[in-house]
Amino acid sequence: MSKLELIATAAMGLESLVAKEVRDLGYECQVENGRITYKGDELAIARSNLWLRTADRVKIKAGEFKAYTFDELFEKTKSIPWEQFLPENAEFPVSGKSQKSKLFSVSDCQSIVKKAIVERLRKAYKKTSWLEENGPLFKIEVSLLKDVATLTIDTSGSGLHKRGYRVDQGEAPLKETLAAALVMLTNWTPERPFADLFCGSGTIPIEAALIGQNIAPGFNREFVSESWDWMPDTVWEQARNEAEDMAKYDQPLDITGSDIDHRLVKIAAENAFEAGLGDLVNFKQMRVQDFAVKKDYGVIVSNPPYGERLGEKNAVEQMYKEMGKVLGALDTWSVYIMTSNEQFEQFYGRPATKKRKLFNGFIRTDFYQYWGKRPPRRSE
Numbered sequence: 001m002s003k004l005e006l007i008a009t010a011a012m013g014l015e016s017l018v019a020k021e022v023r024d025l026g027y028e029c030q031v032e033n034g035r036i037t038y039k040g041d042e043l044a045i046a047r048s049n050l051w052l053r054t055a056d057r058v059k060i061k062a063g064e065f066k067a068y069t070f071d072e073l074f075e076k077t078k079s080i081p082w083e084q085f086l087p088e089n090a091e092f093p094v095s096g097k098s099q100k101s102k103l104f105s106v107s108d109c110q111s112i113v114k115k116a117i118v119e120r121l122r123k124a125y126k127k128t129s130w131l132e133e134n135g136p137l138f139k140i141e142v143s144l145l146k147d148v149a150t151l152t153i154d155t156s157g158s159g160l161h162k163r164g165y166r167v168d169q170g171e172a173p174l175k176e177t178l179a180a181a182l183v184m185l186t187n188w189t190p191e192r193p194f195a196d197l198f199c200g201s202g203t204i205p206i207e208a209a210l211i212g213q214n215i216a217p218g219f220n221r222e223f224v225s226e227s228w229d230w231m232p233d234t235v236w237e238q239a240r241n242e243a244e245d246m247a248k249y250d251q252p253l254d255i256t257g258s259d260i261d262h263r264l265v266k267i268a269a270e271n272a273f274e275a276g277l278g279d280l281v282n283f284k285q286m287r288v289q290d291f292a293v294k295k296d297y298g299v300i301v302s303n304p305p306y307g308e309r310l311g312e313k314n315a316v317e318q319m320y321k322e323m324g325k326v327l328g329a330l331d332t333w334s335v336y337i338m339t340s341n342e343q344f345e346q347f348y349g350r351p352a353t354k355k356r357k358l359f360n361g362f363i364r365t366d367f368y369q370y371w372g373k374r375p376p377r378r379s380e
């Protein structure tokens with residue numbers, strides 16, 4: 001297939017990171033709210049799914065048009081050459097959403113799009129009977145925004161945060177895509193020590209290790225578009241071989257995850273093992289208050305409890321104070337903390353060098369950044 005229009009969807013606030021990742025893969029792109037659009041072929045689909053660490057999904061934009069009436073939605077959907085993507089037996093559920101549009105009934109929009117595609121495919125495949133829909137899956141979405149309908153086909157299957165390594169988790173695990181984003185927003189390089197002092201099930205240290213060794217985050221899973229007949233196996237093979245060649249398994253790393261809860265430490269180690277990282281990440285049971293280190297120029301990235309639950313706030317704020325005392329003394333270390341507590345800097349005892357607004361699901365948080373001294377330049 002010649003060039004397709006692709007969309008990498010992004011959580012609110014992560015668009016610029018996703019765009020950078022798409023550009024790093026070699027594709028020029030445009031950035032909009034929640035989505036990055038670019039042109040690419042089958043290999044671009046495979047590469048994007050395998051490599052994008054911070055995107056939610058990769059979709060094909062099948063069509064985009066203005067639609068003020070159901071008739072318009074039907075006719076314009078029918079004029080899209082769906083048979084180029086969907087085989088005769090394709091299973092194609094249609095989901096939808098609508099914002100600031102005349103066509104606001106999502107269920108009506110979904111069934112109209114479904115009917116239009118059925119009609120198009122029956123004509124294209126000269127079918128007089130029903131379509132059986134017992135073949136490969138093509139999840140279609142109709143999304144209306146300000147009367148513009150965008151029709152997409154999902155190429156990922158499960159969201160890209162499902163890396164395939166999470167065997168178990170704690171109470172409030174971070175989405176893998178957000179954990180990768182946190183690491184990518186820091187000044188960490190693989191030569192420097194890295195620590196997450198509230199590691200829970202290990203998401204941040206595991207994502208850091210994958211980044212540190214340049215391992216494709218999707219290497220451990222499958223994608224729905226692998227079952228499509230127009231996506232040749234050779235494309236996936238090529239993308240996976242490329243990923244294998246680009247991985248730096250010899251890159252030494254000094255990554256630690258610690259948590260007060262020993263059960264979570266065990267889960268974190270199991271998840272890291274499942275991610276193929278073996279003993280590359282050190283996990284141990286420890287309270288943040290007991291953190292002590294002899295090394296210099298390390299980076300801490302953590303997602304501590306926010307204290308939002310009834311009765312927890314005071315204890316969490318006290319813990320932030322103690323954390324500030326311990327970490328504030330490490331002048332060569334950079335510390336990055338994500339929390340929704342708006343008074344964090346007061347408790348921690350210092351104003352952040354920089355703050356960045358981020359959403360952890362629906363919770364608005366700040367990523368408080370305390371930059372340490374720069375490491376000395378290595379002599380040539």
Ligand SMILES: C[S@@+](CC[C@H](N)C(=O)[O-])C[C@H]1O[C@@H](n2cnc3c(N)ncnc32)[C@H](O)[C@@H]1O
Pocket residue numbers: 169170172173174175197198199200201202203204258259260261264286287288289303304305306319
């Ligand atoms: C929001 S969770 C972190 C989730 C983790 N990022 C993940 O992906 O699973 C916060 C963690 O902080 C830990 N914790 C709470 N108080 C602590 C303390 N004083 N020292 C170290 N860890 C603590 C909890 O056990 C919990 O696992």
